[in-house]
Amino acid sequence: MSKKWTAFAVPVVSVLLGLFAGAIIMLISGNNPAAGYAALWNGAFGDLFYTGETLRQMTPYVFAGLAVAFAFRTGLFNIGVEGQLLVGWLASVWVGVAFELPKIIHLPLAILAGALAGAVWGFIPGFLKARLRVHEVIVTIMMNYTALHVTNHLIRNVISDGSDATDAIKETASLRSPFLENITDFSSLHNGIYLAAIAALIMWLMLEKTTLGYELRAVGYNQQASEYAGMSVNRNIILSMVISGAFAGIGGAMQGLGTFGNMFINSGFSGIGFDGIAVALLGGNTAIGVVLAALLFGSLKVGSLNMPLESGIPNELVEIVIALIIFFVASSYMITWLLGRFKKKEAK
Secondary structure, three states: OOOHHHHHHHHHHHHHHHHHHHHHHHHHHOOHHHHHHHHHHHHHOOOHHHOOOOOOOOHHHHHHHHHEEEEEEEEOOOOHHHHHHHHHHHHHHHHHHOOOHHHHHHHHHHHHHHHHHHHHHHHHHHHHHHHHHHOOHHHEEEEEEHHHHHHHHHHHHOOOOOOOOOOOOOHHOEEEOHHHHOOOOOOEEEOHHHHHHHHHHHHHHHHHHHHHHHHHHHHHHHHHHHHHOOOOOHHHHHHHHHHHHHHHHHHHHHHHHHHHHOOOOOOOOOOOOHHHHHHHHHOOOOOHHHHHHHHHHHHHHHHHHHHHHOOOOOHHHHHHHHHHHHHHHHOHHHHHHHHHHHHHHHHH
């Protein structure tokens, strides 16, 4: 069985198995699966407004998925995307609030601030991994909590005067798009959707078409061989985490400059960074795969809000379906074996 066919088939089969298992759970709980999934579809793509909301929800998932996938492709597990997203969100909003500039300067500067903040937050575990061989999973987990509490402190005590939220960003730093709002029946879809597509293209070009990407992937595959070939292993480890963190930071900027227009005290994690791990796994750590997986997750998240209204099924069931999809993706060896057996029978 070819690797390309397997890479395509395993996520598709995982999604189908997850949806099938979700249908069984609906039946056991006395609900109608057909009605439940119809409500889910209608809530995600039933009209232009819901379609716009789905694409808006998809946007930060693309950046979070790219951040995780980039690290995976270079041999690292960046579980700190949630924290990098939060600091990127705050940095972009701060620039959006603090400066009075023309839009052509202000908006790129705010996005760049988000990318830079995420990159700095990714640099720390990258540096500790490269210099001291401290495992990046441990450091990034702790830095998620650090980011949550530091951003909350800065919002309440530095950026605002004891408030639970920052001021609204200036219009010149906003990603809002009257055109996209009008064609989607005044949804909250914004220009970040274009940036998500550009980011996916950049990741693909960087990893597949540049010498830098080759070095980063080579270090991820085999550090000893890469070092023997003259590559700087430590530099590439740090650079991988910095680039991964920058993707996550821009994902936070999408929230601050696009969806909300400010930042507020978070009592807990947004969940987008952690969902990014699932998006990357389901997307096979490829750019196009991440975009498609982000679209699926965006539709599930937005569509689930319509399930209690239209079918009486609690929207928490979608979280179970997502968990099952992740489980089946993690069980890719079993799915690959079953697909191989199926193809052998067809050949006979």
